[in-house]
Amino acid sequence: MALQNREGEFVPNVSLKQRRGGELIDVETKDIFSGRTVAVFSLPGAYTPTCSSTHLPRYNELAEQLFANGVDEIVCLSVNDAFVMEAWGEHQEAENLSLLADGNGSFTEGMGMLVDKSDLGFGKRSWRYSMLVRDGKVEKMFIEPEKPGDPFEVSDADTMLDYLNPQASRPSFATVITKPGCPHCARAKQTLADHHIAYEDISIGNRDVTSRSLRAMTGRATTPQVWIDGQHIGGADELAEHFEKASA
Incomplete structure:
Protein backbone atom coordinates (compact mmCIF):
# COMPACT_ATOMS: atom_id res chain seq x y z
CA MET A 1 0.00 0.00 0.00
CA ALA A 2 2.98 2.29 0.58
CA LEU A 3 1.27 4.60 3.06
CA GLN A 4 2.95 7.98 3.40
CA ASN A 5 3.83 9.76 6.63
CA ARG A 6 3.37 13.49 5.96
CA GLU A 7 4.81 14.87 9.20
CA GLY A 8 6.32 18.31 8.59
CA GLU A 9 4.18 18.88 5.48
CA PHE A 10 1.08 21.01 5.01
CA VAL A 11 -2.31 19.35 4.68
CA PRO A 12 -3.99 19.42 1.25
CA ASN A 13 -5.91 22.57 0.37
CA VAL A 14 -9.26 21.15 -0.74
CA SER A 15 -12.97 21.61 -0.23
CA LEU A 16 -14.88 19.11 1.92
CA LYS A 17 -18.63 18.76 2.49
CA GLN A 18 -20.76 19.04 5.60
CA ARG A 19 -24.48 19.17 6.37
CA ARG A 20 -25.48 22.03 8.69
CA GLY A 21 -29.04 23.05 9.45
CA GLY A 22 -30.36 20.97 6.59
CA GLU A 23 -28.02 22.60 4.08
CA LEU A 24 -25.09 21.07 2.20
CA ILE A 25 -22.12 23.42 2.52
CA ASP A 26 -18.50 23.56 1.41
CA VAL A 27 -15.83 23.53 4.11
CA GLU A 28 -12.40 24.73 3.03
CA THR A 29 -9.47 23.01 4.72
CA LYS A 30 -7.59 26.31 4.95
CA ASP A 31 -10.39 27.63 7.16
CA ILE A 32 -10.23 24.56 9.38
CA PHE A 33 -6.48 24.42 9.89
CA SER A 34 -5.01 27.90 9.42
CA GLY A 35 -3.87 29.42 12.72
CA ARG A 36 -5.38 26.59 14.73
CA THR A 37 -4.47 23.28 16.37
CA VAL A 38 -6.65 20.46 15.08
CA ALA A 39 -6.78 16.77 15.97
CA VAL A 40 -7.92 14.67 13.01
CA PHE A 41 -8.87 11.02 12.96
CA SER A 42 -9.74 9.37 9.68
CA LEU A 43 -11.48 6.05 9.30
CA PRO A 44 -12.68 3.65 6.58
CA GLY A 45 -16.39 4.31 6.88
CA ALA A 46 -19.33 5.52 8.91
CA TYR A 47 -21.37 2.86 10.74
CA THR A 48 -18.59 0.27 10.48
CA PRO A 49 -17.97 -1.71 13.69
CA THR A 50 -14.65 -0.37 15.03
CA CYS A 51 -15.46 3.17 13.93
CA SER A 52 -18.84 3.18 15.71
CA SER A 53 -18.01 1.18 18.82
CA THR A 54 -14.59 2.55 19.71
CA HIS A 55 -12.81 5.03 17.45
CA LEU A 56 -15.36 7.86 17.29
CA PRO A 57 -16.94 7.45 20.76
CA ARG A 58 -13.62 7.67 22.58
CA TYR A 59 -12.64 10.89 20.80
CA ASN A 60 -15.99 12.32 21.87
CA GLU A 61 -15.43 11.15 25.46
CA LEU A 62 -11.93 12.65 25.65
CA ALA A 63 -12.82 15.87 23.85
CA GLU A 64 -12.70 18.07 26.95
CA GLN A 65 -9.24 16.75 27.84
CA LEU A 66 -8.01 17.31 24.29
CA PHE A 67 -9.41 20.85 24.29
CA ALA A 68 -7.78 21.52 27.66
CA ASN A 69 -4.44 20.49 26.17
CA GLY A 70 -4.50 22.94 23.30
CA VAL A 71 -6.72 21.38 20.63
CA ASP A 72 -9.15 23.83 19.01
CA GLU A 73 -11.21 21.31 17.06
CA ILE A 74 -11.52 17.55 16.62
CA VAL A 75 -12.28 16.45 13.09
CA CYS A 76 -13.55 13.03 12.06
CA LEU A 77 -12.91 12.44 8.36
CA SER A 78 -14.17 9.67 6.11
CA VAL A 79 -14.60 8.99 2.41
CA ASN A 80 -18.38 9.08 2.72
CA ASP A 81 -20.98 11.58 1.58
CA ALA A 82 -22.12 14.42 3.86
CA PHE A 83 -25.60 12.93 4.35
CA VAL A 84 -24.15 9.69 5.72
CA MET A 85 -21.75 11.58 7.98
CA GLU A 86 -24.57 13.76 9.33
CA ALA A 87 -26.80 10.76 10.08
CA TRP A 88 -23.94 8.84 11.67
CA GLY A 89 -23.03 11.80 13.87
CA GLU A 90 -26.61 12.06 15.12
CA HIS A 91 -26.72 8.32 15.76
CA GLN A 92 -23.41 8.47 17.64
CA GLU A 93 -24.23 11.65 19.63
CA ALA A 94 -20.87 13.07 18.57
CA GLU A 95 -21.58 16.55 19.92
CA ASN A 96 -17.91 17.40 20.53
CA LEU A 97 -16.68 16.47 17.05
CA SER A 98 -16.82 17.90 13.54
CA LEU A 99 -17.70 15.16 11.04
CA LEU A 100 -16.52 16.01 7.54
CA ALA A 101 -17.15 14.17 4.29
CA ASP A 102 -14.27 13.62 1.89
CA GLY A 103 -16.64 12.10 -0.65
CA ASN A 104 -14.24 12.31 -3.59
CA GLY A 105 -11.25 11.19 -1.52
CA SER A 106 -9.27 14.28 -2.54
CA PHE A 107 -8.03 15.14 0.96
CA THR A 108 -7.32 11.50 1.77
CA GLU A 109 -5.44 11.01 -1.48
CA GLY A 110 -3.44 14.16 -0.84
CA MET A 111 -2.47 12.76 2.55
CA GLY A 112 -1.27 9.53 0.91
CA MET A 113 -3.91 7.56 2.81
CA LEU A 114 -6.33 6.54 0.04
CA VAL A 115 -6.42 2.75 -0.25
CA ASP A 116 -8.39 0.22 -2.28
CA LYS A 117 -10.90 -1.71 -0.18
CA SER A 118 -12.72 -3.24 -3.14
CA ASP A 119 -12.39 -6.65 -1.51
CA LEU A 120 -14.91 -5.41 1.08
CA GLY A 121 -17.10 -3.69 -1.50
CA PHE A 122 -15.98 -0.26 -0.24
CA GLY A 123 -14.00 0.91 -3.26
CA LYS A 124 -11.47 3.66 -2.46
CA ARG A 125 -11.46 4.54 1.24
CA SER A 126 -9.21 6.07 3.86
CA TRP A 127 -6.70 4.01 5.77
CA ARG A 128 -7.24 4.44 9.49
CA TYR A 129 -4.97 7.12 10.97
CA SER A 130 -4.92 10.20 13.17
CA MET A 131 -2.82 13.33 13.17
CA LEU A 132 -2.19 16.57 15.02
CA VAL A 133 -2.09 19.61 12.75
CA ARG A 134 -0.80 23.00 13.87
CA ASP A 135 -1.44 25.99 11.60
CA GLY A 136 -1.95 23.72 8.62
CA LYS A 137 1.24 21.70 9.12
CA VAL A 138 1.21 18.06 10.21
CA GLU A 139 3.10 17.78 13.48
CA LYS A 140 2.42 14.14 14.26
CA MET A 141 0.76 11.21 12.50
CA PHE A 142 -0.38 7.93 14.02
CA ILE A 143 -0.80 5.52 11.09
CA GLU A 144 -2.19 2.06 11.65
CA PRO A 145 0.20 -0.74 10.67
CA GLU A 146 -0.02 -2.05 7.12
CA LYS A 147 -1.49 -5.49 7.67
CA PRO A 148 -4.66 -7.30 6.59
CA GLY A 149 -8.02 -6.33 7.96
CA ASP A 150 -8.70 -3.11 9.81
CA PRO A 151 -5.97 -2.68 12.44
CA PHE A 152 -6.75 -0.28 15.27
CA GLU A 153 -3.68 0.13 17.47
CA VAL A 154 -2.32 3.70 17.39
CA SER A 155 -4.90 6.14 15.98
CA ASP A 156 -7.10 6.13 19.08
CA ALA A 157 -7.98 9.14 21.24
CA ASP A 158 -5.94 7.98 24.23
CA THR A 159 -2.77 7.83 22.12
CA MET A 160 -3.44 11.35 20.86
CA LEU A 161 -4.01 12.64 24.39
CA ASP A 162 -0.86 10.92 25.64
CA TYR A 163 1.11 12.64 22.86
CA LEU A 164 -0.23 16.03 23.93
CA ASN A 165 0.15 15.41 27.65
CA PRO A 166 1.35 12.07 29.07
CA GLN A 167 0.09 13.14 32.52
CA ALA A 168 -3.42 13.99 31.37
CA SER A 169 -6.19 12.44 33.46
CA ARG A 170 -9.10 10.52 31.97
CA PRO A 171 -12.73 11.36 32.71
CA SER A 172 -14.91 8.94 34.62
Whole structure:
Protein backbone atom coordinates (compact mmCIF):
# COMPACT_ATOMS: atom_id res chain seq x y z
CA MET A 1 0.00 0.00 0.00
CA ALA A 2 2.98 2.29 0.58
CA LEU A 3 1.27 4.60 3.06
CA GLN A 4 2.95 7.98 3.40
CA ASN A 5 3.83 9.76 6.63
CA ARG A 6 3.37 13.49 5.96
CA GLU A 7 4.81 14.87 9.20
CA GLY A 8 6.32 18.31 8.59
CA GLU A 9 4.18 18.88 5.48
CA PHE A 10 1.08 21.01 5.01
CA VAL A 11 -2.31 19.35 4.68
CA PRO A 12 -3.99 19.42 1.25
CA ASN A 13 -5.91 22.57 0.37
CA VAL A 14 -9.26 21.15 -0.74
CA SER A 15 -12.97 21.61 -0.23
CA LEU A 16 -14.88 19.11 1.92
CA LYS A 17 -18.63 18.76 2.49
CA GLN A 18 -20.76 19.04 5.60
CA ARG A 19 -24.48 19.17 6.37
CA ARG A 20 -25.48 22.03 8.69
CA GLY A 21 -29.04 23.05 9.45
CA GLY A 22 -30.36 20.97 6.59
CA GLU A 23 -28.02 22.60 4.08
CA LEU A 24 -25.09 21.07 2.20
CA ILE A 25 -22.12 23.42 2.52
CA ASP A 26 -18.50 23.56 1.41
CA VAL A 27 -15.83 23.53 4.11
CA GLU A 28 -12.40 24.73 3.03
CA THR A 29 -9.47 23.01 4.72
CA LYS A 30 -7.59 26.31 4.95
CA ASP A 31 -10.39 27.63 7.16
CA ILE A 32 -10.23 24.56 9.38
CA PHE A 33 -6.48 24.42 9.89
CA SER A 34 -5.01 27.90 9.42
CA GLY A 35 -3.87 29.42 12.72
CA ARG A 36 -5.38 26.59 14.73
CA THR A 37 -4.47 23.28 16.37
CA VAL A 38 -6.65 20.46 15.08
CA ALA A 39 -6.78 16.77 15.97
CA VAL A 40 -7.92 14.67 13.01
CA PHE A 41 -8.87 11.02 12.96
CA SER A 42 -9.74 9.37 9.68
CA LEU A 43 -11.48 6.05 9.30
CA PRO A 44 -12.68 3.65 6.58
CA GLY A 45 -16.39 4.31 6.88
CA ALA A 46 -19.33 5.52 8.91
CA TYR A 47 -21.37 2.86 10.74
CA THR A 48 -18.59 0.27 10.48
CA PRO A 49 -17.97 -1.71 13.69
CA THR A 50 -14.65 -0.37 15.03
CA CYS A 51 -15.46 3.17 13.93
CA SER A 52 -18.84 3.18 15.71
CA SER A 53 -18.01 1.18 18.82
CA THR A 54 -14.59 2.55 19.71
CA HIS A 55 -12.81 5.03 17.45
CA LEU A 56 -15.36 7.86 17.29
CA PRO A 57 -16.94 7.45 20.76
CA ARG A 58 -13.62 7.67 22.58
CA TYR A 59 -12.64 10.89 20.80
CA ASN A 60 -15.99 12.32 21.87
CA GLU A 61 -15.43 11.15 25.46
CA LEU A 62 -11.93 12.65 25.65
CA ALA A 63 -12.82 15.87 23.85
CA GLU A 64 -12.70 18.07 26.95
CA GLN A 65 -9.24 16.75 27.84
CA LEU A 66 -8.01 17.31 24.29
CA PHE A 67 -9.41 20.85 24.29
CA ALA A 68 -7.78 21.52 27.66
CA ASN A 69 -4.44 20.49 26.17
CA GLY A 70 -4.50 22.94 23.30
CA VAL A 71 -6.72 21.38 20.63
CA ASP A 72 -9.15 23.83 19.01
CA GLU A 73 -11.21 21.31 17.06
CA ILE A 74 -11.52 17.55 16.62
CA VAL A 75 -12.28 16.45 13.09
CA CYS A 76 -13.55 13.03 12.06
CA LEU A 77 -12.91 12.44 8.36
CA SER A 78 -14.17 9.67 6.11
CA VAL A 79 -14.60 8.99 2.41
CA ASN A 80 -18.38 9.08 2.72
CA ASP A 81 -20.98 11.58 1.58
CA ALA A 82 -22.12 14.42 3.86
CA PHE A 83 -25.60 12.93 4.35
CA VAL A 84 -24.15 9.69 5.72
CA MET A 85 -21.75 11.58 7.98
CA GLU A 86 -24.57 13.76 9.33
CA ALA A 87 -26.80 10.76 10.08
CA TRP A 88 -23.94 8.84 11.67
CA GLY A 89 -23.03 11.80 13.87
CA GLU A 90 -26.61 12.06 15.12
CA HIS A 91 -26.72 8.32 15.76
CA GLN A 92 -23.41 8.47 17.64
CA GLU A 93 -24.23 11.65 19.63
CA ALA A 94 -20.87 13.07 18.57
CA GLU A 95 -21.58 16.55 19.92
CA ASN A 96 -17.91 17.40 20.53
CA LEU A 97 -16.68 16.47 17.05
CA SER A 98 -16.82 17.90 13.54
CA LEU A 99 -17.70 15.16 11.04
CA LEU A 100 -16.52 16.01 7.54
CA ALA A 101 -17.15 14.17 4.29
CA ASP A 102 -14.27 13.62 1.89
CA GLY A 103 -16.64 12.10 -0.65
CA ASN A 104 -14.24 12.31 -3.59
CA GLY A 105 -11.25 11.19 -1.52
CA SER A 106 -9.27 14.28 -2.54
CA PHE A 107 -8.03 15.14 0.96
CA THR A 108 -7.32 11.50 1.77
CA GLU A 109 -5.44 11.01 -1.48
CA GLY A 110 -3.44 14.16 -0.84
CA MET A 111 -2.47 12.76 2.55
CA GLY A 112 -1.27 9.53 0.91
CA MET A 113 -3.91 7.56 2.81
CA LEU A 114 -6.33 6.54 0.04
CA VAL A 115 -6.42 2.75 -0.25
CA ASP A 116 -8.39 0.22 -2.28
CA LYS A 117 -10.90 -1.71 -0.18
CA SER A 118 -12.72 -3.24 -3.14
CA ASP A 119 -12.39 -6.65 -1.51
CA LEU A 120 -14.91 -5.41 1.08
CA GLY A 121 -17.10 -3.69 -1.50
CA PHE A 122 -15.98 -0.26 -0.24
CA GLY A 123 -14.00 0.91 -3.26
CA LYS A 124 -11.47 3.66 -2.46
CA ARG A 125 -11.46 4.54 1.24
CA SER A 126 -9.21 6.07 3.86
CA TRP A 127 -6.70 4.01 5.77
CA ARG A 128 -7.24 4.44 9.49
CA TYR A 129 -4.97 7.12 10.97
CA SER A 130 -4.92 10.20 13.17
CA MET A 131 -2.82 13.33 13.17
CA LEU A 132 -2.19 16.57 15.02
CA VAL A 133 -2.09 19.61 12.75
CA ARG A 134 -0.80 23.00 13.87
CA ASP A 135 -1.44 25.99 11.60
CA GLY A 136 -1.95 23.72 8.62
CA LYS A 137 1.24 21.70 9.12
CA VAL A 138 1.21 18.06 10.21
CA GLU A 139 3.10 17.78 13.48
CA LYS A 140 2.42 14.14 14.26
CA MET A 141 0.76 11.21 12.50
CA PHE A 142 -0.38 7.93 14.02
CA ILE A 143 -0.80 5.52 11.09
CA GLU A 144 -2.19 2.06 11.65
CA PRO A 145 0.20 -0.74 10.67
CA GLU A 146 -0.02 -2.05 7.12
CA LYS A 147 -1.49 -5.49 7.67
CA PRO A 148 -4.66 -7.30 6.59
CA GLY A 149 -8.02 -6.33 7.96
CA ASP A 150 -8.70 -3.11 9.81
CA PRO A 151 -5.97 -2.68 12.44
CA PHE A 152 -6.75 -0.28 15.27
CA GLU A 153 -3.68 0.13 17.47
CA VAL A 154 -2.32 3.70 17.39
CA SER A 155 -4.90 6.14 15.98
CA ASP A 156 -7.10 6.13 19.08
CA ALA A 157 -7.98 9.14 21.24
CA ASP A 158 -5.94 7.98 24.23
CA THR A 159 -2.77 7.83 22.12
CA MET A 160 -3.44 11.35 20.86
CA LEU A 161 -4.01 12.64 24.39
CA ASP A 162 -0.86 10.92 25.64
CA TYR A 163 1.11 12.64 22.86
CA LEU A 164 -0.23 16.03 23.93
CA ASN A 165 0.15 15.41 27.65
CA PRO A 166 1.35 12.07 29.07
CA GLN A 167 0.09 13.14 32.52
CA ALA A 168 -3.42 13.99 31.37
CA SER A 169 -6.19 12.44 33.46
CA ARG A 170 -9.10 10.52 31.97
CA PRO A 171 -12.73 11.36 32.71
CA SER A 172 -14.91 8.94 34.62
CA PHE A 173 -17.97 7.54 32.88
CA ALA A 174 -21.10 6.12 34.48
CA THR A 175 -23.94 3.83 33.49
CA VAL A 176 -27.27 4.28 35.28
CA ILE A 177 -30.15 1.82 35.10
CA THR A 178 -33.34 3.73 35.81
CA LYS A 179 -37.11 3.42 35.75
CA PRO A 180 -39.48 6.08 34.35
CA GLY A 181 -40.89 8.33 37.08
CA CYS A 182 -38.36 7.20 39.70
CA PRO A 183 -37.40 10.22 41.89
CA HIS A 184 -34.28 8.47 43.23
CA CYS A 185 -33.14 7.94 39.65
CA ALA A 186 -33.47 11.67 38.97
CA ARG A 187 -31.50 12.37 42.13
CA ALA A 188 -28.71 10.00 41.12
CA LYS A 189 -28.43 11.54 37.66
CA GLN A 190 -28.30 15.02 39.17
CA THR A 191 -25.53 13.87 41.53
CA LEU A 192 -23.49 12.61 38.59
CA ALA A 193 -24.08 15.86 36.70
CA ASP A 194 -23.02 17.88 39.75
CA HIS A 195 -19.73 15.97 39.76
CA HIS A 196 -19.30 16.43 35.99
CA ILE A 197 -19.48 12.71 35.24
CA ALA A 198 -21.01 11.78 31.90
CA TYR A 199 -23.42 8.88 32.01
CA GLU A 200 -25.46 6.50 29.90
CA ASP A 201 -29.07 6.21 31.03
CA ILE A 202 -30.58 2.77 30.43
CA SER A 203 -34.27 2.62 31.26
CA ILE A 204 -35.95 -0.60 32.34
CA GLY A 205 -38.47 -1.61 29.71
CA ASN A 206 -36.26 -0.16 26.99
CA ARG A 207 -33.38 -1.79 25.07
CA ASP A 208 -34.56 -5.20 26.32
CA VAL A 209 -33.57 -4.42 29.92
CA THR A 210 -36.02 -5.72 32.52
CA SER A 211 -36.23 -5.92 36.29
CA ARG A 212 -35.00 -9.50 35.97
CA SER A 213 -31.96 -8.23 34.06
CA LEU A 214 -31.25 -5.80 36.89
CA ARG A 215 -31.61 -8.49 39.55
CA ALA A 216 -29.33 -10.83 37.61
CA MET A 217 -26.62 -8.16 37.40
CA THR A 218 -26.82 -6.71 40.90
CA GLY A 219 -28.93 -9.00 43.07
CA ARG A 220 -31.34 -6.07 43.47
CA ALA A 221 -34.52 -4.98 41.72
CA THR A 222 -34.52 -1.35 42.89
CA THR A 223 -33.59 1.64 40.78
CA PRO A 224 -31.38 3.39 40.16
CA GLN A 225 -28.33 1.19 39.99
CA VAL A 226 -25.13 3.05 39.14
CA TRP A 227 -21.77 1.96 37.80
CA ILE A 228 -18.75 4.27 37.53
CA ASP A 229 -15.79 3.12 35.45
CA GLY A 230 -17.08 -0.43 35.65
CA GLN A 231 -17.49 -0.42 39.44
CA HIS A 232 -20.99 -1.06 40.80
CA ILE A 233 -21.79 1.75 43.22
CA GLY A 234 -25.44 1.01 44.04
CA GLY A 235 -28.43 3.31 44.48
CA ALA A 236 -28.79 7.06 44.92
CA ASP A 237 -27.87 7.04 48.62
CA GLU A 238 -24.79 4.89 47.99
CA LEU A 239 -23.79 7.18 45.15
CA ALA A 240 -23.94 10.19 47.47
CA GLU A 241 -21.87 8.27 50.06
CA HIS A 242 -19.35 7.38 47.35
CA PHE A 243 -18.69 11.04 46.59
CA GLU A 244 -18.67 11.99 50.28
CA LYS A 245 -15.94 9.44 50.96
CA ALA A 246 -13.98 10.59 47.90
CA SER A 247 -14.00 14.19 49.14
CA ALA A 248 -13.20 13.35 52.76
